[in-house]
Amino acid sequence: MNVGIVGATGYGGLELIRFLHNHPAVEQLALFTSSEEGVLFSSKFGHLMTIVDRPLQKIEEDTLAEFDVVFTSTPSGVTSKLLPSLVNTGPKLIDLSGDFRLKNLASYEAWYGKKAAPFNAVQQSVYGLTEWNSEHIRQATLIANPGCYPTAVLLPLLPLVKERLIDPSFLVIDAKSGISGAGNKPSQTTHFSETNENFSIYKVNTHQHIPEIEQALSMFAHVETSITFNTHLVPMTRGILATSYAPVTAGVTEAQLVACLQETYDKHPFVRIVTGATSLGTNRVKGSNYCDILVKVDARTNRATIVSVIDNLVKGAAGQAIQNMNVQFDLPQTTGLDVVPFFI
């Protein structure tokens, strides 16, 4: 399999390289850039010395068309212009930016503040939440890989909402992310001295992942709802923990919530339902493609606390993208992703 990565110098791109380098079905890995053509990749990223000693290539449609798979991991607003003309030319396209996720173009333009991708390409794109959409992913030409927060939030909520075990009309989702989610571009809000020893909320009530989560709740759990969703920056590099709250349907027990999750993900190796614990941390999944889930019902309020953790760069980006590639090429989903989490 010949694989191209556009946006190789971003953190999503670097994680793609970390996993694809050891993927048994990947023969060739080519790295594309908009601005640093010819630069030796390992001279820019010293950790890849002797591992990826090849130059960055110029992004050209003809060249990209010859690959079996092209991953695009760019800031939003870039692939909406690049990819449409590549659809149906040959390569499987897996886009890690948000440009093809929202079916409603007006919604994209309102939340992202950018021009949406062309209607046809968006319609043809398939939302790449692997555990929930593998049939369509297998056939897809263009995959809209889910956002990091939506992945962490949807995996635990979709089964519970779909089965109406919790009330989707009062969903409060409080999400926390490591700072790598902000990408590799320096700014005041990612400047070490101002981020270290500082926990902050940002984009209060206005994060662009809100419509993506609501769309998926509609698509997979058949519920139209407006969620409350907020995001925080944790002074660490990797990891998302999302704490979701919802009233439990009358008569439903904690055991039923747990059973629903266990049944849903019984055959899905990357989703693990945790029981018997009163705490859960992002270090359970660091560096890996796992999503771990803990659910507890508070008998005092009959509300559920639903906790999930992922590595934002893996299950929240590059890992799930490769999982989708595996689905498309009929490989076991764990191919190239079967690594043990770091813990420390």
Add this chain to the structure above:
Amino acid sequence: MNVGIVGATGYGGLELIRFLHNHPAVEQLALFTSSEEGVLFSSKFGHLMTIVDRPLQKIEEDTLAEFDVVFTSTPSGVTSKLLPSLVNTGPKLIDLSGDFRLKNLASYEAWYGKKAAPFNAVQQSVYGLTEWNSEHIRQATLIANPGCYPTAVLLPLLPLVKERLIDPSFLVIDAKSGISGAGNKPSQTTHFSETNENFSIYKVNTHQHIPEIEQALSMFAHVETSITFNTHLVPMTRGILATSYAPVTAGVTEAQLVACLQETYDKHPFVRIVTGATSLGTNRVKGSNYCDILVKVDARTNRATIVSVIDNLVKGAAGQAIQNMNVQFDLPQTTGLDVVPFFI
């Protein structure tokens, strides 16, 4: 003023020393310990070399009775035994442990899993949320200094609930704390390698600060409600950020919420209402006694997002305790506490 500190070697004790050392009304500062009698304090805590070069003293009732103020900053379950006999013997007692906060002894025993303090002492104790209880604090013999989480949560919520601008029947409070809140005793959950680069939820739905918050909502806002409250550990030392969610009362606007907070805290120098921002971080208050508050209403859901930040060791512990001492001795509340936050 002669001041004694029981539990001087804990983080609450160290912060008391940090501020009291420069407090203009404090003449003498004595440090008491249950186990390290005679040890030179600065030999144990090198940062206090040349600053606090005195030995730890043995805890003796007769000695403590001679002080003007005695701060107790011990693990829970200690001062419930130590303090009752000191009440009314002379010194103002300011307890930073949770032993005298809950008026309902059965509730204490259920949530803390420990024997409660004697009924009479608990009844006589005054809850030390300075901005809300200064009249009683002024007269008090025994002050139950509030918990760190309750302080961060109550300051923004009390005015809004009291005025019924938000609906207290669906309060969801998602709190996050730096690790100093766990105290100075080493354990696996405070072990650097397992805490660093790890964000975790703990004690899901069972934190002992829940009844304290509910009691204060009843006491000051006259509402009986069961809250949803969860706590998380942030890989940083200091700081609490609490994100609270509640439905907004029909017809009430964001501007009204902001105005209510501004009016409530107009004469209170340590509570600052932030406007015009879409983010808020703990570094605004690091090392200081401030509580900063941001409130936003999400027009899509008509729910409020109410964010507050404090330094858990200052406004959440030692700072508020000294603020209470100032009230008791008719000093300006800012005396000895007028420091500029660290920011970095």
Add this chain to the structure above:
Amino acid sequence: MNVGIVGATGYGGLELIRFLHNHPAVEQLALFTSSEEGVLFSSKFGHLMTIVDRPLQKIEEDTLAEFDVVFTSTPSGVTSKLLPSLVNTGPKLIDLSGDFRLKNLASYEAWYGKKAAPFNAVQQSVYGLTEWNSEHIRQATLIANPGCYPTAVLLPLLPLVKERLIDPSFLVIDAKSGISGAGNKPSQTTHFSETNENFSIYKVNTHQHIPEIEQALSMFAHVETSITFNTHLVPMTRGILATSYAPVTAGVTEAQLVACLQETYDKHPFVRIVTGATSLGTNRVKGSNYCDILVKVDARTNRATIVSVIDNLVKGAAGQAIQNMNVQFDLPQTTGLDVVPFFI
């Protein structure tokens, strides 16, 4: 005393504000900027809300000339142009940039890669290592405040070299700094995700503080020597620890080294000589103006290991600058600086 700060938005400037706000001799504090004239300071730095609610002022010579003291805390290359015309116009000038430290202009230009300040101004400037130069500082019109690394390195080394207790011809100095030393301007090397969980050496053998240290060894200890000096970035915000190595003069004991340091700094409250310890950390001095020193002789090699810690933003910048101001105005050196270190 009316005080102006040029470069108030940098970390040195913010620390000046943190201390000067509580300095009993400071009446008025004015903040100057080259680019953000009229911006409310507390709108830019939220932690200063209600504390420093004044607008940034335009830098104008006439205005600056009216102050009693002007601190300049800018990147290198700025004050070399701004200050010369202000010398002898009235205000005491205390420059925290490196522009006036090196008496040899060619050396400045070689190490900094910038045009040096005018010869006359450099000649008139006084090196502000307070404990070693207070007589000249008292008279000075223009103080060149020492660099952070030189302060940490010189305080322990100068007495030992001056007394020839160690051999200055083989001085190896291995210094480590928190990341705030790199200032507030975002860049790839201060980007959280690439700095966190990463310890690195930088500018191997070429740091511009090398000639400053050598000049001070010549000036105060009367030794001409070429040192080995390297600098590392620690994933923390504040603090410098310098580990220096030198052969001990034949016949000299560890006790003599300790005694020399103790005698030198006996009357200097900010320098503390640590004995009886086998470890030393930057948290001893965090947030304060102390420099703590530990010296050990290895009997196996007859070499001394000399360790010193400072807060780079305080004793290494703003604190020492205010200490110098205190000297100039015949105030006790500790005025406004008598804070307890943070420890945690």
Add this chain to the structure above:
Amino acid sequence: MNVGIVGATGYGGLELIRFLHNHPAVEQLALFTSSEEGVLFSSKFGHLMTIVDRPLQKIEEDTLAEFDVVFTSTPSGVTSKLLPSLVNTGPKLIDLSGDFRLKNLASYEAWYGKKAAPFNAVQQSVYGLTEWNSEHIRQATLIANPGCYPTAVLLPLLPLVKERLIDPSFLVIDAKSGISGAGNKPSQTTHFSETNENFSIYKVNTHQHIPEIEQALSMFAHVETSITFNTHLVPMTRGILATSYAPVTAGVTEAQLVACLQETYDKHPFVRIVTGATSLGTNRVKGSNYCDILVKVDARTNRATIVSVIDNLVKGAAGQAIQNMNVQFDLPQTTGLDVVPFFI
């Protein structure tokens, strides 16, 4: 290959599991403990849920004797008692504790403050610095896996000392380690709040790795020397950076030092010689078995600055242990270790 791990619950043990789980030649992995027999491993370490769902086994000689390889990763003083009777009974023994490293038993007892292992077992053990001792490692029954610091220090120094390009009589080695090097046992010095935002030196001039480094300099570079060696704790989890200083032999150039290193490690995939850089950080090797080396000569002093970085838990412990296993079983050294460093 059937593999046993004694001390599986320590950080060395966890890293062995992380790599051996994906090692193509490992069929069975058994985990042994001295105190938690029967405990499900994944209930203790949640990150291994569904990956290592087997119980801890009791340490019994007969059981251990049936494995092909037994890794022991325990605190010092344990395997000196456990392993001698297992030598020559069948399994290859690879000991990650320091108990068999020092050939001089008196030296062990002096530096470790513990009873040394039996003479015969120590004599039979082979020092497992893979790149320098693979011939003996291939034949060894008992491998003394090198310490983390010695690995980081010896890989760059041995070639230069062996070829007499630098002067070993004045070697100053300043080493810095992440906190995972202190193991998984909680203590005040690994307590988050006291370690975070704190850089410290510890065990000044007395670290037990000193005799190990000197022994290896003698063994492989044929030089008897007393080194100066100090160790520091960095507030991060993983990584060692060692900065070594030595006079360069007269007439020798930087290019010769670089060439010597490049030639020595030309066929060794895990040692990478960095050129063209003026900085080097531990994130180049995080999570991997690489050792990256940078050497610079300061023309002002004619001294070399020699910098090396490793992941202390990988090349400094579990990774090198597996590399040694690969050598023993005639597998390519990179088998199971061919992972891409994390960088972030």
